[in-house]
Amino acid sequence: MAYKMHVRSANAGKTEEGFRVRIAVPYWQHHISPVLDAAETLLIVDIENNKVVAQHTLHVTHEQPRALASALAHADVKLLICGALSKSFSSALNHAKIHSITQTRGNITEVISAYINKQLAQQRFLMPGCNERFK
Secondary structure, three states, X not given: OOOOOOOOOOOOEEOOOOEEEEEEEEEEOXXXXXXXXXXXXXXXXXXXXXXXXXXXXXXXXXXXXXXXXHHHHHOOOOEEEOOEOOHHHHHHHHHOOOEEEOOEXXXXXXXXXXXXXXXXXXXXHEOOOOOOOOO
């Protein structure tokens, strides 16, 4: 099934120049972390008009799901791209009004580029054993 690559919700921002969104991507050794719950580093990326305009690293401890979701919401993150996501993290993200694209794998730079270019649905970015990402 198709999905929108850009999160155009009440939470997404519009600037005078155009569309802007802040995403978070948990990673380890330049690849998407296989499980969000164990991630220690997230890349926070600002995308405007389909270009990365800023990024920084956020180091986290193994926080409770609601605490991490709250911190991401406070940092104005609107979308999380990750591998596996526990039910407790999924619930916390939903509560914080942060969208997620799960079951994602690959080099972090390639994943961000694929997101921007609406190519994240390609099989090579889907975790092994997952037949489809979106229902």
